[in-house]
Amino acid sequence: MVDANKWLDAKIPKHQRTQTTQIIIYGQCQNNHTTYRDNCIYCNYLNQYNQSNPPNFTLYGAFFLEGELDLNDFINLLTLYIYNIGTGEQKLNLKIDKCSKLTNLRIEKALISNFIGEDKRKINRLTNQVEKLTSIVRDIKGFNLRDIKLAAKKIEEENLKYQIFDIKSKLSQDCQLLLEILLETQQEVLKNDSDFARKQLEKVKKRLSNVLTVDEMQNLLGKKVEINELEVQLNKLKIKDNLQQ
Structure with missing residues (x-):
């Protein structure tokens, strides 16, 4: 097994971490090596500093990582993708409590025991929403009804986007696709209210019932x-305003 933080130190230099916006981690390289090989172009690619601006990293050979993977130096990280890590004997702790900008987290076939800092990220997000609502209330005299409803819609859309992201991070790729179909079918029901769309919606809900609870699905659809x-x-x-003009 390989210490996760020592592995990370060998892959990404400290001075590039605060600017990094994307990290993709694979358990194996494209030649199926689970550990570093001198004669592998993909393994050797990892040891070169990334020259993109902002720097983004694709890392291979992480299959045998163990312990804690501390990503708190990556304060501007937006995207994190982890694929095929773990042997079944050892799970990895992922520390992301200072990654407040992380909005795209995707984990597949990776044994992650817990997300250190996930609760804090949710609290930060709720705090931001409270600040937005407070701002609206403070300036309520300057808003008309349409402005308030538009602000409410944006907040609801942001909530839904986060919920989808949060649920997707725990699903397989196939189930993520099913979730997207569920939401698209729900939209079709809302637009046309056809029997066919309703039947399709129930079929997709049934297929997702093995990985999502009824409450989780109903919350999203609600x-x-x-x-x-x-x-x-x-x-x-809008129509009313146009008629009054």
Whole structure:
């Protein structure tokens, strides 16, 4: 097994970490090596400093990592993708509590025991939303009803986007695709309310029931309904405003 932080230190220099926006980590290189090989072009690629601006890294040979992978130096990290890590005997702790900008987290076939800092990221996100709402309330006299509903719609859309991201990070690629189909089918139901779309929706929900609870699915679909209702209200207000002009 390989100490995760020592492995990371050998791959990404300290001075490049604060600017890095994307890290993709594979358990094996494209030649299927799970550890570093001198004669492998993919393994050797890892030892070269990334020259892109901002720097983004694709790392191979992480299959045998263990312990804690501390990514807190990557304060501007936006995307993290981890694929095929772990033997079944040892799980990896992922430390991301200072990665406040991380919005695209994808983990597949990787044995991650917990996310150190995930709760803090959620708290930071909720704090930002409270600040937005406080700003709206503070300036309420300067807003009309349409402005308020538009702000509410944006917040609901942001909530839904985060929920989808959070759930997807725990699903396989096939189930992620099913989740997208679920949401698209729900949108079709809201637009046309056809029997066919409703039947398709129930079929997709049934297929996802092995990985998502009824409450989790209903919460997502409920958000879609709320956003759609706000959109309808905004359109009505727009028509009303146009008639009054």
